[in-house]
Amino acid sequence: MQNPLPLTIVGSINVDLTARAERLPQAGETVGGGRLVREAGGKGANQATAAARLGAAVRMIGAVGTDPDGAWMRAELDAAGVDTTSVQTSDEPTGVALIVVDREGENQIAVCEGANGDIDLAGVEFGADEAVLAQLEISMDLVVALAEQVRGYLAVNAAPARDLPEAVLARADLIIVNETEYALIPALRTAKRVAVTYGADGAKLFESGAEVASAPAVKTTVENTVGAGDAFCAALTIGLASGVSADRALAAACAVGAAAVADPRSQPLLSRYDVYLPA
Template sequence: MIIVIGSINLDLIANVERLPAPGETLQGTSFATAPGGKGANQALAAARAGADVRMIGAVGKDSFAAEALSLLQTGKVDLTGVMESSASTGTALILVGGDGENMIAVVAGANGAVLPGDLAKARLGKGDIVLLQHEIPLNTVEVALDAAREAGAVSVLNTAPYRGEAATYLAKADYVVANETEFDLNCALLKLSGGDRAERMRAFATRTGHAVVVTLGGDGVLAATPDGFRQVPALKITPVDTVGAGDTFCGYFAAALAAGLPLEQALRRAAAAGSLACLKPGAQPAIPLAADVDKAIG
């Protein structure tokens, strides 16, 4: 079982010809809503990869909640650990300009109500995979890492969005997954030695005894463990929309670990899934099915 402890949002997306200046009002060209939140995105990706998934999180008692959960329900994710909060459902307010640039404001809302006391709903067990991100309170993330270790579960921590105060507990995760910017920022805080990123990844793995995975977008993925270093390429594609690619990678990576795949195979499968997620607009709607990934990697 994969237990995802994280955020659930509804994305509110408006397209404009150009982004407005401060105080300026512009006519929009289109509007759409879509389920989002890093936790929910990763849960759906793991489910589409074929894993059994339980989601721990919170939504509001408002009209946004049902849509925010809709694709998770369709994907047969166990939502018994999702509570209702008096706060609003988390939202991301997104303006997209004609040149593809965007402005985003995220309102945590109910995601801020995911507290350590809610972790009992996770029902962690030996061999489970616990998947975490940084869009819920950080003390909940740290307590979840400790609970996973105590239960004999395997923890996967995605360091997005970057939050410097989280550097103190990264070493508790069995697998840290970061993009190159997040990893480089954490390197400075952790004072990791090395002349390049690969050396600093090796330093992290040696110091902690755990694995670190760094995603490089179109350049693929790097991974360091205490006993080795691996590099896996991304698929050669022309991206349409990269939103959600990292979440797709994390969900597929967790599913591959749950299936018992060796690390290099897990990385290869997750990298392919992340690439395929760039071929359609949106986050959750673009997450590929397992059969699509099977076809892509042959």
């Protein structure tokens, strides 16, 4: 990218409480021997930090509490190069995600939204040259408002899976899901542009249900899958919103996802976007 893409992330900011265990517990089961890690997370914050590390000019619209965790989350975003002037303060506590990760890197996650439920777009303006990326750890009303207010490129990571209103389906320039989410949202079969990730089988891009691009997964050692999808979303949005061809943007996003999987953090350290583009 010659010039940094102006990119706004609208989404969740959480503290991730991650238990690393030998395996994931079954229903009603306790698995011992875990190791607890406390770090910055939330799908919105994960995507914002990934995008900033990839070289985009990123601002974050979200909300944190007045608690020490809120100050910590702001500091983590600042350190990653994210503009936090639009991060709001709520009377609710900062959001928390409870995560269990097994030795293969697979995970189970329960999210307590806290301050994330209070994000407000009042007074927020979006430029015509500005791309916007949102997820579904925020209210659907907020996503619908984005569909109405965003003037430039709009990408929606439809995760966790929920049915999308027609206003969002019709407006979004890109919807990103994994294969499970794709199966749970039938309306995506006819959406104008949908990227689907398939784990070890790579990713595909569909336009009105027809496959227009695909890319293989990049083989790597799996440490943690929690932030990989978020890094993929950031990279794909940067690529497509910047005018990179679908095949190259998808391949770069898969390479970024692989780099994220190999990093134990939910907010992995990444190189600049151009490093991941195929030759």
